[in-house]
Amino acid sequence: MENMFNNRRISRFIFINILVITFYISIMFIDRGFIMLDTNLSVKNVSKYFKNNIKANNNISIEFQTHEITALIGHNGAGKTTLLNQIGGLIIPSEGQIHINNIDVIKEHSKVRKLVSTMPQFQVPLKGVSMLQAIESIAMIKGFSSKVSKKKAEEIISSLQLDNWKNIEGEKLSGGLQRLTSFAMTVIDEAPVIILDEPTNDVDPIRRILMWKYLRKLADKGSIIIIVTHNLFEVEKYADRYILLDKGCVKKDINISNRYSQNIKHMLCVYDIDNIDISMFSSDFVTKYDIEQKKLTVSLKEENIYRAITIVLEVLKNGKATSYDLKIENLYDNYEDMINE
Template identity: 40%
Template sequence: MLEVERVIKEYRKGVRANDDVSLSVSAGEVYGLLGHNGAGKTTLLNQVVGIAKPTAGTIRVTGRDAVADPAMARRMCSMQPQAQAPLDGVSPAEAIELMARIRGANRRRAKQRTAELVDALDIGEWAKTTGERLSGGVRRLTAFAMAAAEPGRLVMFDEPTNDVDPVRRRLLWAEVRALAENGCAVLLVTHNVIEAERAVDRLAILDRGRVVAQGSPADLRGENADRLRLEVTAVDSAVARDLAAQFGGQDRGENGAGGGREDAVVVGRRMMATVNAAECASALAWAQNERTAGRVDEFSFNPVSLEDIYVRLVGSDGGNNEGDRDAALVA
């Protein structure tokens, strides 16, 4: 449904928003784009629908050249942009129905889909409220419904869960899956690594415009699927950095956890590392000793997640400060 081949978007010499990006999205598939702010995710979506033009490379939608024929791409695609929809003076029900009509639905179909989405996303309480009186979360859900009401064969969502409360985020993800099950190809941008792991079939991780990893969540975990993730919350960020150095610096089987210094990543007060099953006992003893010493508030062991792979690939800051990245990872 969507084929992106070696796309480069250069805004000025030597500064590339996208740098040799290739990916494909099939009908019935939910494909995620993960990456920090400035990684090139939104730029890529904008090129698919002709808002921006690639410097090099090809983009095909349903096998046709989207760069040469952006009007075709816009007919074939529906998109929820990153910016909030302009809803002042318009209620969610009116906006969703209007967008369905613009996309080609007849009046009956538009009203039916509006009712279905208002109910599915649990926004009936605000369905007749004008946009200037809505919360950011309800405006975001309305924008999602506007893109989903009469979807194109390719549906693209740019940060669809921003400002949305946890309960309605789950409802939104269910609607994303329903679109794919009905035959749409879905391409979505998100910072929410934890939710993406549950929602997508395949994904690409972008860092500074380049695809640094691509595949299913299981593919990206790879050999780490049989390892455990140690997460330690230190009393402050300085202690967390010291623990990371200690974790990698101690000898295996003695006072430290082992596993190699390169395995330890610090984000704010958190230190995260992967541990082989054979090393779990020594890692547990090490963490317990640090908590007894008052340097650690809490610790846990869990299966290695996509979050761990993401942080390892793009780094603990990824172009953001520690607080922003920490919030993005645990949102």
């Protein structure tokens, strides 16, 4: 009888201990960002005027989604960095509000600091510390133990294939390697909101892919990723959405996956064709003619390809053009038109 009583007490003791341990582990994981709750980032009617009367951002409203990589694109001076800096709380909007999980970025900046990690456009100073030390110390500043920080730093160095340079001092690293170090320092704590200003500049093609893959992993875990870049091919390949800024305004906000599933356009280029011979296309299709290069560009929906190719073959047969090519229209092809719209 006494034995049974003791067994019950032991079982209860074990059960309570398991509950307490589970509770603390959950708190620790949520706090460290291993378990990420969905994040909400809302930019509403944000404008930014600088002293020289420049309106760098003009009434911008955007809802950023968790699990999503959003690319901010646009000409030099379009207002991309200004927008990033306001989201990161580095500069204050002249008008409008920015909220992360209903926390006001402007009024409650200290609360927001934990939620956002920023990689600036310019190189961070890395004097006197090695790549590994620089990444590790950021992890410790963000609250990880020294053991966990070292492990995490080693992991990210290895995923970006940087092991050969990890013990080299910052100032002795090449521009691209410094950029990669800065990237690792930004993403190490897997913040709910990660903003990066032209992170792939100076980075080689293989490691660019590794950077984008790393960002995809973080987005899959729940981070909101916002990246400024001028590389439209990378945007199209790796981002979920792009926002085109022009003269401080949002000109386009496109979900890339939808764009492809709903509206694939093809581009037919016909070479060495004279102006007088383009009417066969221009009467039926949307065309653009470059007089200097004698190049005709025809924008086509899938259902019109066959008809257009039939016309091209006829034109070639009659010696009125020398060659043609056909491809799916990409963001780079459309960029100038979008800006001029």
